[in-house]
Amino acid sequence: MKFKMMIMLSAFLLVYSSIALSQSKETGAIIGTVIDEEGAPLPGVNVTISSPNIMGDRTTVTDANGRFRFPALRPGVYSAKAELPGFNTVVRKEIRLHSTTRLTADFTMEIATLEEKVTVIAESPTVDVKSSETASVTLSDDILRSMPTAQFAVDIVNLAPGVSGDVAYGASDSTGISYQVDGVDVGDPELGSAWVFLDYNIIEEAKVMGIGLNAEYGAFTGVIFNSITKSGGNEFSGHAEIIGQSTNKKFLGMDNFWATDNNQAYIDDNTGLTSPIEGLWDSSFHLGGPFIKDKLWFFLGLQYYRSLERPTGLVDPNFSDYKQPRFFLRLTSQLSSRFNLSGFYEYDEYMGTNRSTGTTSPTPETGVSQDSLEHVGNLNLTFILSPSTFIDFKGSYFWGYYYLPPQGEGTAVWDYEQYIWLHNNQWEAWYDRKRAQGNVALSHYVEDFIGGNHDFKFGAEFEWGWARSRSEHTGYVEGIGAHTYISDYYLSYGYLYAYQYDGYDYNSTYTRTELFAQDSWSISDNLTLNFGLRYSMMRGYVKYIDGSVYSANRIAPRFGLAWDIFGDHKTVLKGHWGRFTEAMMTGVFDRLNPVSAFSDWVVYYGDNDADESGDWTEWYRVVPEETFLADNIKHPYMDQWTVGIERELFKDASIGISYINRRWKSILGTYDLLGQYEEITEYDPTTGAPYTVYNQLNPGERQLVLANIEKDPSKFIMDDVYRQYHGVVFLFNKRFSDRWQLLASYVWSKCTGTIDNGFGDDVGWGGDTYDPNWWINRDGSTYNDPTHMIKLQGSYILPLDIHFNAYFRFLTGNTYNRGVRFSLDQGRTTILSEAHGSRRFENRTNLDLRLEKTFTFKDRFRLGLMIDIFNVFNVDTITDWGTTINSSWYEDDPTAYPASDGHRVYSLVNPRAIRLGIRFFF
Numbered sequence: 001m002k003f004k005m006m007i008m009l010s011a012f013l014l015v016y017s018s019i020a021l022s023q024s025k026e027t028g029a030i031i032g033t034v035i036d037e038e039g040a041p042l043p044g045v046n047v048t049i050s051s052p053n054i055m056g057d058r059t060t061v062t063d064a065n066g067r068f069r070f071p072a073l074r075p076g077v078y079s080a081k082a083e084l085p086g087f088n089t090v091v092r093k094e095i096r097l098h099s100t101t102r103l104t105a106d107f108t109m110e111i112a113t114l115e116e117k118v119t120v121i122a123e124s125p126t127v128d129v130k131s132s133e134t135a136s137v138t139l140s141d142d143i144l145r146s147m148p149t150a151q152f153a154v155d156i157v158n159l160a161p162g163v164s165g166d167v168a169y170g171a172s173d174s175t176g177i178s179y180q181v182d183g184v185d186v187g188d189p190e191l192g193s194a195w196v197f198l199d200y201n202i203i204e205e206a207k208v209m210g211i212g213l214n215a216e217y218g219a220f221t222g223v224i225f226n227s228i229t230k231s232g233g234n235e236f237s238g239h240a241e242i243i244g245q246s247t248n249k250k251f252l253g254m255d256n257f258w259a260t261d262n263n264q265a266y267i268d269d270n271t272g273l274t275s276p277i278e279g280l281w282d283s284s285f286h287l288g289g290p291f292i293k294d295k296l297w298f299f300l301g302l303q304y305y306r307s308l309e310r311p312t313g314l315v316d317p318n319f320s321d322y323k324q325p326r327f328f329l330r331l332t333s334q335l336s337s338r339f340n341l342s343g344f345y346e347y348d349e350y351m352g353t354n355r356s357t358g359t360t361s362p363t364p365e366t367g368v369s370q371d372s373l374e375h376v377g378n379l380n381l382t383f384i385l386s387p388s389t390f391i392d393f394k395g396s397y398f399w400g401y402y403y404l405p406p407q408g409e410g411t412a413v414w415d416y417e418q419y420i421w422l423h424n425n426q427w428e429a430w431y432d433r434k435r436a437q438g439n440v441a442l443s444h445y446v447e448d449f450i451g452g453n454h455d456f457k458f459g460a461e462f463e464w465g466w467a468r469s470r471s472e473h474t475g476y477v478e479g480i481g482a483h484t485y486i487s488d489y490y491l492s493y494g495y496l497y498a499y500q501y502d503g504y505d506y507n508s509t510y511t512r513t514e515l516f517a518q519d520s521w522s523i524s525d526n527l528t529l530n531f532g533l534r535y536s537m538m539r540g541y542v543k544y545i546d547g548s549v550y551s552a553n554r555i556a557p558r559f560g561l562a563w564d565i566f567g568d569h570k571t572v573l574k575g576h577w578g579r580f581t582e583a584m585m586t587g588v589f590d591r592l593n594p595v596s597a598f599s600d601w602v603v604y605y606g607d608n609d610a611d612e613s614g615d616w617t618e619w620y621r622v623v624p625e626e627t628f629l630a631d632n633i634k635h636p637y638m639d640q641w642t643v644g645i646e647r648e649l650f651k652d653a654s655i656g657i658s659y660i661n662r663r664w665k666s667i668l669g670t671y672d673l674l675g676q677y678e679e680i681t682e683y684d685p686t687t688g689a690p691y692t693v694y695n696q697l698n699p700g701e702r703q704l705v706l707a708n709i710e711k712d713p714s715k716f717i718m719d720d721v722y723r724q725y726h727g728v729v730f731l732f733n734k735r736f737s738d739r740w741q742l743l744a745s746y747v748w749s750k751c752t753g754t755i756d757n758g759f760g761d762d763v764g765w766g767g768d769t770y771d772p773n774w775w776i777n778r779d780g781s782t783y784n785d786p787t788h789m790i791k792l793q794g795s796y797i798l799p800l801d802i803h804f805n806a807y808f809r810f811l812t813g814n815t816y817n818r819g820v821r822f823s824l825d826q827g828r829t830t831i832l833s834e835a836h837g838s839r840r841f842e843n844r845t846n847l848d849l850r851l852e853k854t855f856t857f858k859d860r861f862r863l864g865l866m867i868d869i870f871n872v873f874n875v876d877t878i879t880d881w882g883t884t885i886n887s888s889w890y891e892d893d894p895t896a897y898p899a900s901d902g903h904r905v906y907s908l909v910n911p912r913a914i915r916l917g918i919r920f921f922f
Contacts, residue, residue, distance in 0.1 A: 001723050006353060008835075009448060014486065015017050019149050021096055021741075025099065025100060025180070025182075025183030025216070025217075025226055025394075026074070026075075026099050026182050026183045026226065026228045026380075027071075027072045027073055027074055027075075027099060027225075027382075027392075027531045028073050028074075028075060028098055028099055028100065028101045028102065028103070028490070029069060029070060029071045029073060029097075029101075029102045029103075030049060030069070030070045030073060030078060030080065030095060030097060030102075030103050030105055031068070031069040031070070031071070031102055031103070031104055031105075031130075031281045032047075032067070032068055032069075032104055032105040032106045032107065032497065033065070033066045033067050033068075033069070033106050033107075033525075033707040033859075034047070034062050034064075034066045034067075034068065034082050034084075034106070034107040034108075034109060034913040035066055035106070035107070035108055035109070035188070036087075036108070036110075036111075037108065037109075037110055037111070039206040041062075041064075041065050041066025041067075042066045042084060042087075042109060042338065043061075043062050043064045043065070043066060044061060044062060044084065044392060045062040045066070045068070045082050045083065045084045045107075045109070046059060046060075046061060046083045046084065047059065047060055047061070047062060047068045047080060047081070047082050047083075047484030048080070048081045048083070049070050049073075049078050049079065049080045049081075050078065050079050050081075051073075051074075051077060051078040051079070051231050051833045052076065052077075052234070052235075052622040053073075053074045053075065053076030053077075053231070053233070054073065054074060054076070055234070055294040055295065055297070055322045055332075055334040055340075055519075056294040056334070056337065056810070057846065058337070059071055060387045064191070065447065067447070068387070068795060069200070069387050069388070069445060070387070071384065071387065071390050071443065071445075072340075072382050072384060072390050073097055074204075074228075074231070075097055075098050075099050075138075075140075075204060075205050075228060075353065076097060076842055077094060077095065077096055077097075078095040078096075078097055079091060079092065079093045079094075079095065080092045080095060080105055080107075080108040082109060082240065084109060086111060086112055086424075086467075086552055087109040087110065087111060087112055088109060088110050088111075089228060090107045090108070090109055091122065092105050092107070092124060092492075094124045094285070094652075095124040095125065096118060096124060096126070096735055098138040098140070098205060098207065099137075099138070099205065099228055099237070099498070100133065100136075100205050100207060100209065100779060101128045101389070102130045102131065103125045103126075103128060104125055104130070104493050104498070104569045105124070105125055105126075106127055106569070109754060110884035111920040121727050124651075124652070124806040125569055125648075126648045126652060126653070126654045126733075126735070127182060127569060127570060127571075127572055127646055127647070127648045127654055128562075128564055128572075129563055129564040129569050129572040130455075130520060130522070130528045130625075131212075131214055131520075131530070131562060131574075132182075132214065132496065132530045132560025132561060132562050132574050132575065132576040132657065133209060133211065133212045133214075133574075133576075134211050134212045134642060134646065134658045135161065135212075135642070135644065135656070135658040135660065135729045135731060136207065136208065136209035136211065136212040136745065137160045137161060137207075137208050137209075137733075137745075138157075138205055138206070138208075139156060139159055139160070139205060139206040139207075139208065139495075139743075140205045140302060140735070140736075141203075141204055141205060142735070142736040142741055142795070143159075143741065143743060143793060143795075143806050144156065144200070144205075144206065144673060145201075145849070146751055146795045146803065146805040146852040147159070147793055147805060147807050147841065147848075148805060148807055148848040148868040148869070148870065148915070149306075149460075149807070149848075150278075150280065150307075151200040151201075151243065151280075151282055151778065152197070152200065152307075153197060153198040153199070153200045153203060153227065154179065154194035154197060154285070156200075156203070156206045156208075156225070156227070156473040157177060157206075157208055157223070158210075159791070160208035160223070161729055161745030161746075161747050161791060161809075162223075162660075162727065162729060162745075162747050162789065163208065163222075163223060163527040164747070164789065164811055165784055165814075166194075167222070167503060167757055167784040168208075168210060168222035168223040169210065169211070169222060169223065169394060169660060169662065169725060169727065169749070170222075170662055170725030170727075170757055170782070170785075171220075171221045171222030171223075171638070171662075171664075171757060171762075171763045172178065172221070172222070172304070172750040172757050172758065172759065172760060172762045172763075172766075173597065173757060173758050173759040173760075173761075173784065174192060174759055175191050175192040175195035175582075175583070175585070175587075175759060175760050175761075175762065176192075176220065176221045176222025176223075176757075176762070177192070177194075177222045177223055177224075177225055177326065177412060178192075178219055178220035178222075178223070178224045178225065178583060179192075179193075179195070179196070179225055179881070180224060180225065180226040180227065180871040181196060181198065181226070181227050181229065181376075181378060182226075182227070182228060182344075182378050182380060182394070182396075183226060183380070183394050183439070184378065184394050184395070184396040184437045184439060185219065185396075185435075185463065185583070186376065186396065186398060186435070187414075187439060187583070188433060188467070188512070189433055189434070189465030189466060189585060189586055190433070190466045190467040190469060190506075190508075190585055190590070191433075191434045191585050191587040191759065191763070191765070192583050192585050192587075192588045193666060193759070195374070195398070195400070195433065195435075196348065196374065196376050196638055196708070197324065197326075197344070197348055197350065197715070197837055198227060198229070198326075198328070199301045199303040199305075199326045199328055200282075201239065201241065201284050201285060201301065201303070202229050202230050202286065202299070202328050202330075203227045203228065203229060203230070203288055203665050204228045204229060205227075205228050206225065206226070206227050206228070207224075207225075207226045207228070208225050209222050209223060209224050209673055210222060210223035210224055211373065211576075211602050211640070211642050211644075211658060211660055211729075212318070212574060212576035212578070212644075213558075213578070214518045214520075214530050214532045214558055214560065215455075215516040215517065215518040215532025215533055215534040215556070215558045216441070216457060216459060216516055216518060216532070218516065218534050218536065218556070218580070219463075219512065219514070219536075219581065219582075219583040219584065220579075220580060220582075221580050221582050221583075221637070221638040221662075221664065225627075226567035227328070227330075229330055229344060230286075230299045230301075230330065231288070231297055231299055231301070231330055231332040231342060231751035232288030232289055232290065232297035232298050232299040232330070232332060233288060233289065233290070233297060234289075234290050234293045234294060234297075235289065235290075236287070236288070236289035236290075237287075237288055237289065237921070237922065238285070238286055238287040238288070238921070238922050239284075239285070239286040239287075239919065239920070239921050239922075240284070240285045240919065240920045241282070241283070241285075241644060241917065241918070241919035241920075242281075242282070242283045242286050242287075242917060242918055242919075243280060243281075243282040243283075243866070243915060243916070243917035244280065244281050244915065244916055244917070245258060245259075245278065245279050245280040245281075245311070245868075245913060245914065245915040245916070246258040246279060247259070247277055247278075247308050247319060248466075249604040250555075257914060258912040258913060258914050259275075259277050259278075259911060259912065259914070260275075260911050260912050261275040261911055262275050262871075262874055262875070262876035262908060262909070262911035262912070263275040263312075263354070264876075265876055265877070266878075266900045266905055266908075268878075268895065269895070269898060269899060269900060270898040270899065270900060270905050271898045272315070272362070272898065273312065273313060273315075273359075273444065273898065273905060274310065274313060274314060274315070275312070275911050276309070276310060276311050276312045276907070276908060276910050276911070277308075277309070277310045277319070277683050277911075277913075278307070278308065278309050278310075278910055278911075278913060279307070279308035279309075279848050280305075280306070280307055280308070280317065280915065281304070281305075281306040282303070282304075282305050282306075283303070283365060284301065284302060284303040284304070284305075285301075285303075285305050286299070286300065286302075286508075287299075287300045288300070288396060289798075292470070294334060295333060295335075296331065296332070296333045296334075296708075297331070297332040297333075297433060297489055298329070298330065298331055298332075299328075299329070299330045299332075300328070300329050301326070301327070301329075302322075302326070302327060303325070303326040303328075304323075304324070304325050304326075304351065305323075305324040305325075305326065306321070306322065306323050307321075307322045307324070308320065308321050308322075311357060311358040311360055311906075311907065312358060312359055312906065312908045313359030313360070313362050313905070313906070314357045314359075314362055314363075314665060315363050317361045318354060318357070318363070318364050319354060319679075320354035320355055320357060320367070321349065321351065321352060321353050321354065322350060322352035322370070323349070323351045323352070324348060324349060324350055324351070324647070325348065325349050325496050326346070326347070326348040326349075327345075327346070327347045327348070328344060328345070328346050329344060329345050329523060330342065330343070330344035331343060332867070333346070335681065337384075338383060338384040338385070338903045339381075339382075339383050339384075340380075340381070340382045340383075340384075340459065341379075341380070341381050341382075342379075342380045342381075343377070343378055343379040343380065344376075344377070344813065344908070345375075345376070345377050346374075346375070346376040346377075346380050347373070347374070347375055347376075348373065348374060348404065349372065349373045350370065350372040350373070350374075350816045350878050351370065351372070352369065352370040352463060353367070353370075353831075354367045354369075354370045355367055355368050355369065355370050355404065355408070356368050356404075356425060358906065358907070359420075359904070359905065359906045359907070360419060360421060360904075360906070361420070361421045361422055361425065364407055364408075365409070365423060365424060365425075366407075366412070366420075366421040366422065366424065366425055367406075367425055368404040368405060368406050368407060368425050368427070368428065368429075369370045369400055369404070369405055369407055370403070370404055371402065371403045371405075372400065372401055372402030372403065373400060373401070373448065374400030374401075375398060375399050375400065376396070376397075376398040377396065377397045377398070378394075378395070378396045379393075379394070379395045379396070380392075380393070380394050380395075381393040381394075383911070387445075388440075388444060388445040388446065389443060389444045389445070390442075390443050391440070391441070391442050391443075392438075392439075392440070392441045392443070393438070393439070393440045393441075394437075394438065394439040395436075395437065395438045395439075396435075396436070396437050396438075397434075397435070397436045397437075398433070398434070398435050399433070399434050400432075400433050400643055401430070401431060401432045401433065402431050403430045403431070404427075404428060404429045404430070404431075405428055406424050406425045406427075406428045406474045407424075407425065408423050408424030408425060408474075409424060409904055410422040410423050410424055410475065411423060411424060411474075411475030411476060411477055411484065411486060411611070412426040412473075412474060412475050412485040412569070413423060413485065413486045413487075413488065414426075414485070414486070414487040414488065414489070415488060415489070416488050416489045416491065416584040417488070418897065419882075419888065419897055419904055424474050424475060424485075425474060426473055426475070426485040427471055427472070427473065427474065427621075428471070428472060428474050429469070429470060429471035429472075430468075430469075430470045430471075431467070431468070431469050431470075432466075432467070432468040433465075433466070433467055433468075434465070434466040435461075435463070435464070435465045435466070435585065435615065436460050436464045436465075437461070437462070437463040437464075438460060438461070438463075439459065439460070439461045439462075440460055441457060441458065441459030441460075442458050442459070443455070443456070443457050444456050444457075446791075449567050450521075451521075451523065451639050452521055452522050452523045452524070453521075453522040454519050454520050454521050454522070455519070455520035455521075455522075455672070456517075456518070456520075457513070457516075457517070457518050457519075457520075458515075458516070458517050458518075459516050459559075460513075460514065460516075460633045461512070461513070461514045461516075462511070462512070462513050462514075463510075463511065463512040463513075463584070463587070464509065464510070464511050465509065465510050465512075465584070465586060466508070466509045466586075466587075467506065467508055467509075467586040467587075467590075468505070468506065468507045468508075469504075469505075469506045469590070470504065470505045471503050472501060472502055472503025472504075472505060472599075473485055473499065473500065473501045473502075473503070475595040477498055477611060477614075477616070478611070478612070478613075478614035479606075479610070479613070479614025479615060479616045480498055480500055480604055480614075480616050481500065482502075483497055483500055483501055483502045483503065483599075484499065484500040485498070485499055486498050486499075486611055488564055489828070490605075490608070491608055494607060494608050495605050495606060495607050495608060495610070496605065496606055496607075496608060496610055496611065497603065497604070497605055498603075498605070498606070498610075498611075498616060498892075499602070499603055499605040500600075500601075500602040500604070500606075500660070500743075501600075501601050501602075501603070502599030502600070504593075504597055504598045504600055505593075505597045506542075506586070506590040506597060507516060507542060507543040507593065507597070507618050508540065508541065508542045508543075508586035508589065508590055508591075508593065509540075509541045509542075509586070509696070510539060510540045510541065510550075510584050510585070510586055510588075511538075511539045511541075511584075512536065512537070512538055512539075512583075513536075513537045514532040514535065514536045514537070515534070515535045515657075516532065516533065516587050516686075517532065517533050517556070518530065518531060518532030518533070519531045519532070525564070525567060526563060526564040526565070526567050526839055527561070527562075527563050528561065528562045528563075529559075529560070529561050530558070530559070530560040530561065530562070530576075531558070531909075532557070532558035532559075532578075533555065533556070533557055533558070534555070534557075534558070534581070534636070535553070535555050535556075535614055536553065536556065537552075537553050537555070537556045538550070538552045538588075538635055539551055540549070540584075540586070540588060540589040540592070542589070542590075542592055542593045542594065542597075543593075544594050544596070545592075545593075545594055546592075549589055549592040549629065550588060550589035550592065550633070551633075552630060552633055552635035553635075554579075554581050554634070554635055556578070556579040556581050556637065557578070557579060557902075558576070558577070558578035558579070559576070559577050559578070559580075560574065560575060560576035560577070560578070561573075561575050561576075561860050561902075562574050567709055570644050570647065570648040571641075571645070571646070571647045571648070572645070572647075573644075573645050574642075574643065574644050574645070574646070575641075575642070575643045575644075576640075576642050576643075576783065577639075577640070577641040578639075578640055578641075579637055579638070579639055580637060580638045580639075580640060581637045581641075582635060582636040582637055582638070582762055582763065584635075585763065587760060587763055587765060588635075588668065588763045588764075589706070590630070591627045591706055591764075592627055592629060592668070592706065593706070595624050595625065595626050596625070597776070598624035598626065599624070600621045600622065601621065601622040602618060602619055602620075602621040602622075603618075603619045603621065603827065604616040604617060604618055604619060605619050606616055613633065617669045620699045620700040620827075621700055622700050623700070624700060625702060625703050625704070627670070627704045627705070627706055627831075628703075628704070628705045628706070629705070629706050629707075630705050630706060630708070633706070633707070633708065634666040634708050634715065635666065636663070636664065636665070636666045636667055636762045636763060637664075637665055637666055638661050638663065638664045638668050639662070639665065640660065640661065640662045640663075641661050641889065642658055642659060642660045642661065643658070643659050644656055644657060644658030644659065644729075645657060645658075650808075651737065651738075652735040652736075652737045652738075653732070653733065653734040653735070654726075654732075654733050655730075655731065655732045655733075656730075656731045657728065657729065657731075658728070658729045658731075659726070659727075659729075659732050660725070660726065660727050660728075660729065660749075661724075661725070661726045662724065662725040662726070663722070663723070663724045663725075664722070664723045664724075664753075664755070664762060665722075666708045667708065667709065667721055667722075667723070667761075667762055667764075668706060668707070668709070668762070668763045668764040668779070669706075669709035669717075669721070669738045669755075669764045669770075670704040670705060670706055670707070670709075670764060670769055670770045671704070671705050671707060671712075671715040671717055671767035671769065672702055672703060672704055672705075672715075672716065672718065672770040672771075673703040673704075673705060674698065674701045674702055675696060675698070675701070675702065675716060675770065675771075676696065676697040676698050677694040677695060677696055677697065677716065677772055678694070678695050678697055679692050679693075679694060679695075680692075680693060680694075680695045680824075681693075682820075684820055684885070685820070685876070685885060685886050686879035686885050686886070686891050688770065688893050689764060689833070691700055691776070691820065691831060691833065693773055693776070693822060693824065693829070693831060694716070694771075694772040694773050694824075695824045695825055695826070696825055696826035696904065697825070699825050699827070700826075701825040702770075704770060706764065709721050709769055715770075716770065716771070716772040716775075717775065718772050718775035718776075719754050719767065719775045719779055720754060720779070721754055721755060722753045722754060722755065722865050723751065723752070723753030723754070723755045723756075723757065723761075723762075723782065723817075724751070724752060724753060725747065725749060725750070725751040726750055727747055727748060727749030727750070728747070728748045728749075729743045729745065729746075729747050730745060730746040730747075731744075732745070733746040736795070739796060740794070740795060740796045741794060741795050741799070742792070742793070742794040742795075743791075743792075743793045743794070744791070744792050744793075744794070745787040745789075745790070745866075746788070746791075747786075747788075748786070748787065748789075749786065749787065749789070750781045750785065751781065751784070751785045751789065752779075752780065752781055752782065752785075752837075753776045753782060754775070754836075755777045756782050756783050756836070757782045757783065757784050757785075758784075765803065766905075769781065771829075773824075773829050773831050776831040776832055777817070777831070777832035777833065777834055777835050777836060777838065778792070778832065778836055779835065780815075780817070780835035780836035780837040780838055781815045781835075781836065781837030781838070782815070782836075782837060783814055783815055783816070783837060784814055785812075785814070785815055785837060786811045786812040786813075786814070787812040788810065788811070788812045788843075789809075789811050789812070790808070790809060790811075791807075791808070791809045792807070792808040792809070793806075793807050794806055795915070798920060800853070801853065801854045801855075802851060802852070802853050803851070803852040803853075803854060803864075804849075804851060804852070805849065805850040805851075806847065806848070806849050806850075807847070807848045807849075807851070808846070808847045808848075809844075809845075809846055810843065810844070810845045811843065811844045812840065812843055812844075813840045813841030813842050813843050813844060813877075813879075814840070814841050814879070815836075815837030815838070815839065815840050815841075816835060816837070816839050816840070816841065816881075816883050817832050817833075817834050817835065817838050817839055817883065818832070818833045818834050818838075818839070818883060818885060818889075819831065819832055819833060819837055819849065819883050819884040819885065819887075820833045820884070821884055822886050830884055830887075834884070841877070841879060841880075841881075842876060842877045843877075843880065844877050844879070844909065845873075845875060845877075845911065846870075846871055846875065847871070847872045847873060848868065848869065848871070848872065849868070849869045849872055850866060850867070850868045851866070851867050852864050852865065852866045852867075853865045860922065861920070861921070861922050862920070862921040862922075863918070863919075863922075864917075864918065864919045864920070865917075865918055866915075866916065866917035866918065866919070867914065867915070867916055867917075868915040868916075869912065869913075869914060870910065870914075870915070871909065871910060871911055871912045871913065872912065873912075874911055874912040875909060876908055876909070876911070877908065877909045878900065878905055878907070878908055879906075879907045879908065879909060880905075880906040880907045881900065881903035881904060881905050881906055882899075882903045882905075882906070883893070883903070888903070888904040889902050889903045889904065890902045899901070
């Protein structure tokens, strides 16, 4: 029935409007009205726009109401000119257009005198007064090329307000972000994290958006992070760059030149604790230009990116070392003035050693290496039928893998006394991925129709994804066999544990089909209502099972308004309510793979020399059982409402404030049909406080059901299931002009719930929700809950053409809480002894600087010499430490093992470091 309703709605819009909006995910639009001195509309005016980013000038004629529009424009700087016999020609320059925006550029034309003249209007619009979208940020080429960063493309999203550590406005880590390139999703098909790693210097602009979006945007509950790639131009241009940062601290006899330490405050009670160190070699070459002017452009990118990192605690002098060669080629063609075709191919490798090393895996043999590569293709076609109607098609495909073989030999051993792994990594894994997507949209603008002017849009998306994930334990133990590791957790009591797992083999595919329809209805010149509806159909499939194992549909309505308060296109009040459906991923239903995809998980115990004698006794085993899917499953989603106001302050500058309210619903998790528990009392080993915990009477027996979990003690779901976020965003944006730019934001927020915002939490990968002990003290603040978040990214050109660039951020520390571990019949169980997120790490403050001296030759060639300084004040903030009493936190005995205030230190912020670079533009 819902599907039929959507088809009927789509058919209605097709018949009565032809359908859709004047911009897309990677294009924008310029619209406006031409009037005379008396305010009367002027029909028949020739309006022409030009830009280096489009092939040839575009011209249109104003209609009977004096209106004009230029749809489907690539981001860039535009000039617009209005001409009519008998009137002075009027020009607007420096119209800075970004993707997804519609800028209003009106003209007032005066009757010409005997001596014709051209009037230049320097001011250009900065505020989109038609869209309900708010708190979005466009990170333009000016910002991206100026800020001192690691130049790792997927990290750009963390430059935006409201985003930290890949968590966006309270959504789950990584899985809540839709990683897109040129408007199509390129995230991991399994759980949505970043997969395609572009060359940083091929990005024209990056758009981070998620608040107040219309129905065109779906498959996310955090933000959409869309990277627009460069396309060349009518003039040949190029760029070569080398950036280097050494891991050798000395330079020309100077100690601590490239980097210093920031572990001094902790080294006395953390013997062997090392500071993190990063090294980098990034060399790249880019060339763009025409094969045929105004017909066929190319853009070529070659990059060799090598990153070295020694995380906190990794034994000196070892580093994780990643080599990443990349190739990129984009072709852009204009087959006619109305027909544009573009596409790109990307190839890259991601080859590294010493992955997964750190404080608890401090030597290379306890890490894994990585072998991975990918091929990415993208195609975009735009057909402009008229200034009022255009069709846009996008398609993409990628194939890739990453394999993680262990670097050690023998059996991995967890040394509880030192709290580190020995000999080997306990896991090895293989991951294969494919993804294909196609989007089509038809846009149409119609005037004086049903009470106003309408921008209609109708579209469809289809996505297919495949993910195969395999993993198993490494090692061999005499008396047990292969795929086993050892823990000496109870060695002080005279015996060892051993864990055997032959592994799992998820082999899953999914399809996501979505239809959307929306209308931007301008009731008057000042008021626009944005209506939309999105219909989603998700299907999941696993190998060796016929038919779909997961099926869910959803209708997601959206409604917004934009009120141009004073009618001058400078102040707009925005409001929006919408429902946003979680992306489809194989991780949603991987647990529904057949029993044959899983092995038994077996726990053994033996005396303190059992690993030598082979004298082990099986304690219990968990035999894989089919996981069932609950009836009437619903796909997770998020409801959001927001209100905000945006104001143009002066040339190229705007300020905005927005309130955001979000709540995640239909969260997935599992409950157990077989588990039987008794309530018992255990005591805190430090305080002696009693806790009621749940001891399993039938350990090893389990029958899980994947469901939209809700509080139900009969299923041992012991608390309400929810997560909610509310925040206020202040945003000031001064685009680059008059020698300076500044992007400044402050976000106050609060995120609470029983479901955290870690990786995959919304789709059931955040913990053992079937275990009643997991729910103890679960309600509280989420782990990533920065109450205050300040980000300043700015540039100023000093005398002698010296560019001063700074990136400052302040974030409230992440939360943590105290945990207590007990030995129950089902094994070691950790509970929260206080409300989740009741404590916080120190606030994080950091300042990075870049100085660049530019030399210009013959007005065409530029040479830049750069020095970056990261963590200028060399702060030493601890970002993670142990929180489990008598395991990783000896609160009553800080000297029990290397610790800070009794906590095992896991990570520090990176200390002060220097990076040098040279780049040449031609």
